[in-house]
Amino acid sequence: MTKEISLEHVWVEFGEFTAVHKANLNIAGGEFFSFLGPSGCGKTTLLRCISGFQEPTRGKVKIGGEDMRGVGPNKRPTALIFQNLALFPLRSIADNIAFPLEVRGVSKKNRRKRADELLELIALPGQGDKKVSELSGGQKQRVAIARALAVEPDILLLDEPLSALDLKLRQHMRTELRAIQKQVGLTFIYITHDQGEALTMSDRIAVMNKGKIEQIGDGKAIYDHPTTSFVASFVGENNVLDGTVLSNDGKVMQIDAGLGTPFAVENHPAGGPALAPGDACHLFVRPEALRLSKDESAINQFSTNFVTEEFEGNMRHIVMNASGKDLKLSLINDGTNAIEANAPVKLDFAPGMGIALKPGELASA
Amino acid sequence: MRDLFYDLVRRNGMAVSIYLMLAVSLWVFILIILPQLTMLDYSFRFNLPPAKIGGPEDVYTLEQYRYFFQGSGASDGLNTLDIGILFKTLLAAVFVTIFDLIICYPVAFVLAKSSTGAKARLLVLALIVPYWINEILRAFAFRILFGATGVINETGMGLGLWDTPIDFIRQDVALYAGLAYAYILLMIFPLYNAIESLDRNQIEAARDMGANWWQVHAKVVIPYAKPGIASGMTMVFMLTSGALAAPQILGGPSNLWFTQLVYQWFNSGGNWPRGSAYAMVLLIVCIALVLLVMRLFKVSIGEIKQ
The missing domain is CATH 2.40.50.100 (RNA polymerase II/Efflux pump adaptor protein, barrel-sandwich hybrid domain)
Structure with missing residues (x-):
């Protein structure tokens, strides 16, 4: 069900600017993996390489051992949760969640059934007919997660999804995200500039700076035994x-x-x-x-x-x-x-x- | 009204507020409502020589409207000629509107989502500049383009695609092309405005969730841009059905546009009341059609003005 991801010598260049500098790493199936770094460090570009919105200039992105070059974002087994969530404002909650099923031609009845199941999972049962604007920030967050899970992707990609929430809610959602990940057993790849988020949720963290991966390790290794001055000064x-x-x-x-x-x-x-x-x-x-x-x-x-x-x-x-x-x-x-x-x-x-x-x-x- | 005025005064000061109120009322009442009301009044009168106006024969009548429906025959025969022209005009206007939508949507989308900053401004400029040329001149340019010895026929025959000149004018190709071109900007800009405000992440989210190119447009972009589409279509439809210059210049000899009928009654016919009645018929039918279509597609007027 879950697939491992490997980045092999991935470079991304925009003209003269190198956004990602030879990224090399393996993410195991079922892992909660975070990319941590200041804004502009290339972590979002790397995420876009995995989701398929950006082709690496050089190197390979492999998902489950398969080279993903030329495979569009709609054909990859990944689901991306955007920073601003990108829920469709004109659709009801249930129609938002069922969107991935709708474009795959699943019947209306089955779509509704699946949406109800997912609403159950995110603790919003029976709220499928509400509008997006009627939900609170945390609820929208959960709807975005449910929508991403609708077609059972192998990998869930999260681009700073908690950054718009207030502190209390953010802390609550950390626990909740981690719980959902444990429950569904998917690979989560999480992008953040907030070290607290990365340290509390992740199995492993890659700290990035200026397109380079500085260190990969679990939270304790990154915090207690940084290997570069950047990591030592950025984390904590x-x-x-x-x-x-x-x-x-x-x-x-x-x-x-x-x-x-x-x-x-x-x-x-x-x-x-x-x-x-x-x-x-x-x-x-x-x-x-x-x-x-x-x-x-x-x-x-x-x-x-x-x-x-x-x-x-x-x-x-x-x-x-x-x-x-x-x-x-x-x-x-x-x-x-x-x-x-x-x-x-x-x-x-x-x-x-x-x-x-x-x-x-x-x-x- | 009074609250509105006080609000204006608070924001802009007395002098500006009075100017704004005067300018707006002048525009609305004197330039729009008054002429239309006069025309409405005319349409219910007989066509009398100047001496008899205000006399005992100058009474309200439905004669002009009856003429539109029944023609000169006093019997119950229908005025198929004029009604036919009205329908043909409306049908052609609908066709032109849909054609404009089809060619403008991709342009507006690219303009709104794929180009940025200076490039987008350059594209917009390229779209606007041709409209600095007078509408009539543009129509004549199309006539030259589509004429028997025009560029298109010359090229086509030069390439050996056809032997004898095609009569684009008689076939109404020139007319539809000219009309479609005449109001293209009024389609592009509302579409552009609507699509431009769509969050790019929505498109990417849809892609990521497995939507193909067509589904992204059908399920995300078009529903979002619906008010813009409605606004563009309304403007193009109303202006096309009310166009006069392009049909006069580009229309085939046997093809009359309804506005040409109105023009004839006013001008060569010298029958202002009948011309007014015809103009009213056109206006009412067009508005009714627009409202009907908006209802079918569940768009409200309030959405359009955004």
Whole structure:
């Protein structure tokens, strides 16, 4: 039922502009796979290659092992959910859902039956005769999903479908999308610039920048062990320090980041390429990896001064200054982390929580 | 009306509002309603010499309308000649309208969906520029094109496609071509406006869901563009059935357009009341036909004005 997709050396060029730069990857049947990247990174172009609206300039898109070149979007086993959903405003909900069946010549009675089944699936039973304009944002979302599922495609492609919804609904729909995917067992390919969406829903994520796939991995790998500076700075918040590798014994590096004593940072097998002594590097430490030092002899300790605090309720986001460099620090608001505004504060982080990578392009904030 | 005026004043100030109200009423009442009412009044009168107008014989009558239906024969014989011309005119106008729709829809679609920015503006300009030329001159150009020694006959015979000149004028080919050409812009622009506002994603969504090229148009684009289609068809139909220049210049010798009958009564016939009655008949039949068709296709007037 579900088919695997493989992109083999896919390039897409628009004149001088390279939208997709040698994309190479396999997506297994039944997987929830996300493309994550800033706008203009080529993720939508890649999605259009899979759905058939865009032919790659070079390379192959294969679905279930078959080369899709020359196969139009209406002949591919994919269904695309558009960012603005593209529901047909002149048709009723049921007629929207049944549209793919209608163009395949399915009888009116069977169409209606299938539409009712799908309305059941998306928890809108008996609402088939309503107009599109009578539904709320979340309901429209579900109708678009039902319409895409009507002819049982092998692959569902979703182009930032949640971006138009408000925060609460977006969070709710994440859970719901994931549940629908589990229920129908289809391959979902999801495009987003929202890392929260990608991390919570996906089995695997491909992070893209400027047409290139920077890293492919599950959410934990992408967040905990980014392999490029771009991924480290794009996914989640990160503090970045320019440093130099002093030594590397294969397990732990010593890195001088200009904040006093050198920092000990662990190498990680899943991380980026190994660094040798003398190499320049970007040292990333996540705001939640920084902590207030409990004792004077802690490893990777350095002195900072309080700059400002943003209070979010459950979390406190604090900016501290260390030797002229502003660092973000996130603390749980559990009443134990008092910071005095005018006294120096010692911070530290565990060697396993630092990420040292070759200097590269950083995501712009 | 008063609220409308106050609203206008609030938005535009007193001077502009008064100008707008005056201009609009002048246009509507003096240039549209008044002449039509006068014509309506004329159509119910006898054709009297100037001396008798206002005299005892100047009374309202249905004589002019009776003439249209029954002709000069006082018996119950039908005026088949004039009624026939009316039907032929309407039929031809319907044909021209449908023909225009068929050739304009692809143009409007390409203009609205496939071309962008400067290219689209250039295309629009290319469509408009020929209309800077006077309608009568354009009709004469068609006459030259379709004449016995015209470009088409010369080319056709030169290529050996036919031996003797084809009489396009007598066959009414020139007339239909000229009429179809005369109001083509009034079909393209409403279609263009309607299709242009259609979200491209709707077309792609339909494609993605398995619709072929024809189904995309039949099930998505055309239903969406229906008000534009109705608006374009109404304008082309009304103007074609009321056209005078093209039938005068391009019509075959044996073929009369209904407007030519009206023209004859007014002009050479010197019978203004009868001409008015004929004009009224044409107007009413055309409006009735348009309303009927709109009802059949479930389009409301309100939709069209968008």
